[in-house]
Amino acid sequence: MNIIVCVKQILDPDLPPAKFRVDEQSKRVIPPEGIPFVMNPYDEQALELALRLKEKNGGKIIILSAGGQEALSSIKHALSLGADDGFALSDEAFDGSDSFSVAYILSCAIKKIGNYDLVLCGRQAADWDEGLTGPLVAHRLGIPVINLVREIELSNDKLRFTRVISGGEQVFDVAAPALATVTNEAPQPRLPTGWGIIAANRKQIAVWNAGDIGADVSLVGGRARRRKLTGLFVTERNRSCEFIGGENVLEAADKLAQRLNQLGAIR
Amino acid sequence: MQVFDAIVVGAGPAGSACAYSLAKEGLEVLVVERGSFAGAKNTWGGAFYGPVLTNLLPDFWQEAPVERPIFQHRYSFLSGESCLSVDYTGPRFKSRPYNGFTMFRAKFDAWFASKAQQAGAIIATGLQADDVLKNGGRISGIRAGGDELPARVVVACDGVNSILAQKAGLRGELLPGDVKQGVKEVLEFPPGEVARRFNLFDGGGIDWEFIGDCTRGLPGGAFIYTNKESLSVGVVVGLKSLVETGIRADDLLEDFKRHPAVAGLIEGGRLVEYSAHLIPVSGLGMMPRRLYADGFLVAGDAAALVLGTGLALEGANFAVSSGIAAAQAVLKATKESDFSAKTLCYYQKLLEESFVLKDLKTHQKAPHFLENRRIYSLYPKLACELADSVFTSDGKPRKRTWKLLREKMKGRVSFYRMARDLIEAARAL
Amino acid sequence: MKQASIEDKLAVNKYTIDKDVHIKIDGKICKTCDKHYCLYACPAHCFTLSNGGITFSFEGCLECGSCRIVCPNRAVDWTLPRAGFGISYQYG
Structure with missing residues (x-):
């Protein structure tokens, strides 16, 4: 089974707010100097499902990532975990692409690879949390899509997807090829092994540009954006502390409940 | 399974200096670093001195992420709200090659490791060396990330808490x-x-x-x-x-x-x-007696190669030097196809001939002397009080500085004791 | 300059918190200890004294190794966090 996993490199979600700035004028996040980008954690879980499928059924895992130097480190990380091959999709024309353009870029690369049974993406990227790219890639490729997938099995030549819903699960059988976006209820990603890291370091990662994947440059980059970001704000948070007492525990609890109700914290 | 020519544990100044020197000579070197990038786990005061890095990478500062070349040195005694300072700057510090730089470790170590990588070393970040592999009596590699990674020689540059030097039996527990x-x-x-x-x-x-x-x-x-x-x-x-x-x-x-x-x-x-x-900081007093074993070397802070003179604590230049010396010993062992302690002891010989162990020997009494509490309480206080009296203009007849000092010392420290401290300082520093 | 609390200081650092605890203490030993060197040794205030016993929270750990060596009763079982976890300095 050939699986393509699309990964995105993002600003480390563990960064404390003090480490980056939001420029509300240019509506951009200024990343901290020197701290490397990391692979989107949902994509890591997508890769984990891919690795489990490969361990059970054999096949090959190919990593695709749109981006320059940062993409290479995410692909390297994926290779160290056990992916077979990885390609960085990088071109000056791609700069400033939004989810719609990135989905187009990824779909061009997937068409170039051609021989695949399954495409996996994280449910969303932990930076902007839009969750658009996966479904848009499926739409571009004209293949079925199942989102919020927790488990994938190969069953009688069909792909069986277990999908998480509120208080339950849905199971879909789909003929390959298909695309799934993977939810955080999927298994946690493994840690790389020593030899995995060494092998990933030795591997040359090929970079494909717009010409290599036959992408129409009028559909990518900042000029292809049809949505204009007009505001980007960090929510202001205030903390305060009050001591609430009483003659006894019951009275204190009662006063606490009244105060919380008054503040709108409980109803 | 592949056997590396050398595995270096830790991508700090010692590890990267060693890996760079080995990779440049064509050896297959693996550097294992537990941080998600080289430098991620490292910190220091912030200054690096001496020509040792310039000798390895000429004009490194033009490319490396240095902050400022150091033009000025200042020492201050603090007592209460008082402060007495000595300040030195001179033209030699302001001309190339510079005497020292302020730098950040997270940035510098990442840069230094990238030089080792460009020279051909594999820098495996996010990988923790948990133990050494032993084959008979000799060390034959490390265990990291659940895998056994064999090597002809392991160079432990894993810092002050060196787990590998302990596992290899060269070092006991650190003492507070x-x-x-x-x-x-x-x-x-x-x-x-x-x-x-x-x-x-x-x-x-x-x-x-x-x-x-x-x-x-x-x-x-x-x-x-x-x-x-x-x-x-x-x-x-x-x-x-x-x-x-x-x-x-x-x-x-x-x-x-x-x-x-x-x-x-x-x-x-x-x-x-x-x-x-x-x-x-205990210098030779805490340094392992032997910095080598069969298939194993230890360098940098892991070997306690830090010089404390009271004026400053220097470790990074000693780390770079020891990393280079370790590489030279590994190259000699490679040439002779003998990685036993018999050949690797060349490392300690190189250190003894270089400033690393010479400086530590010269200052071997310093750690003990620097435990003297008078240096940190009484003498700064005396210096500030004396300055206060000398510079105060209160309309009363002036006294000679000497007499002032004698008055201040009265009941606090005898001339004999202070003279002895001075002589000890002269001997130790 | 306003005095900064240790929480304020640790809040600007970048940590990747593991679900596994890398330093464990033997609470039974701590209850019998009258020195509590760990309280003063830890630059991140990971050790706190409550009801005569010591509690330890590893989240702010700077991985310096001080607690490993100051405990006179060897009640601190010290290891480094797994690779990829713990503190990541941006400056250092």
Whole structure:
């Protein structure tokens, strides 16, 4: 089974707010100097499902990532975990692409690879949390899509997807090829092994540009954006502390409940 | 399974110097680094001195992420709200090759490791060396990330808490009396502000060390280093004396930041990082007797190669030097196809011939002398009180400085004791 | 300059918190200890004294190794966090 996993490199979600700035004028996040980008954690879980499928059924895992130097480190990380091959999709024309353009870029690369049974993406990227790219890639490729997938099995030549819903699960059988976006209820990603890291370091990662994947440059980059970001704000948070007492525990609890109700914290 | 020519554990100054030197000679070198990038786990005061890096990578500072070349040295005695300073700057410090630089470890180590990588070493970050592999009596590799990674020789450059040197049997447990604890804040300022506050319009920087009340009389000191647009402000104190007196290093740092000689200079700085680290300071007194074993070498802080002279603590240049020496011993062993202790002992011989062990020998009495509490409490106090009297104009008849000193010493320290301290200082430092 | 609390200081650092605890203490030993060197040794205030016993929270750990060596009763079982976890300095 050939699986393509699309990964995105993002600003480390563990960064404390003090480490980056939001420029509300240019509506951009200024990343901290020197701290490397990391692979989107949902994509890591997508890769984990891919690795489990490969361990059970054999096949090959190919990593695709749109981006320059940062993409290479995410692909390297994926290779160290056990992916077979990885390609960085990088071109000056791609700069400033939004989810719609990135989905187009990824779909061009997937068409170039051609021989695949399954495409996996994280449910969303932990930076902007839009969750658009996966479904848009499926739409571009004209293949079925199942989102919020927790488990994938190969069953009688069909792909069986277990999908998480509120208080339950849905199971879909789909003929390959298909695309799934993977939810955080999927298994946690493994840690790389020593030899995995060494092998990933030795591997040359090929970079494909717009010409290599036959992408129409009028559909990518900042000029292809049809949505204009007009505001980007960090929510202001205030903390305060009050001591609430009483003659006894019951009275204190009662006063606490009244105060919380008054503040709108409980109803 | 592949056997590496050498596995270097830790991508700090010692590890990268060693890996770079080996890879340049065509050896297949693996560097194992537990941080998610080289430098991620490392911190220091903030200054690097000497020609050792320039010898390895000529004009490194033009390419490396250095903050400021150090043009100025300042030493201050603190007592109460008083401060007595000595300040030196000279043309030699302002010309190339520079004598020293302020730098950040997270940035410098990442750069240095990238040089080793460009030379052909594999830098495996996010990988922790858990143990050494033993084959008979000799060390034959490491265990890391659940895998066995075999090598002809393992060079442990894994820092002050070196787990590998312990596992290899070269080192016992660290003792609280053998280390100092350093805590540091990086305070960021708007562009141009650091230069304005410290009069640094020629691009140079200051290495400023403090002694006295900043450690409440405990062995150690405080420091301020000027970076491009930030300050590194910290305190270094003997760990044993901290726990025995129930004082916390970070409380000392808060006091230091509020001292009148310091507060105004750091006012308004935005805290961007708080870090802490141990520094091995007992020199030869704590260094493992042998820095080599069959298939194994230990370098840098892991071997306690740090020089404390009282004026400064130097470790990074010793680390680079020992890393290079370890590489030379590995190259010799490779040539002779013998990685036993018999050949690898060449490493210790190289260190004995270089400034690394010569300096540590010259100053071998320093760690003991620097435990003398009078250095950190009484003498800074006397110096400040004397300066106070000498500079005070109160309309009364003046006294000779000598007489003033004698008055101040009365009941606090005898001439005999002070003379002995001076002689000991002269012998130890 | 306003005095900064240790929480304020640690809040600007970058940590990747593991679900596994890398330093464990033997609470039974701590209850019998009258020195509590760990309280003063830890530059991140990871050790706190409550009801005569010591509690330890590893989240702010700066991985300096001080607690490993100051405990006179060897009640601290010290290891480094797994690779990829713990503190990541941006400056250092």
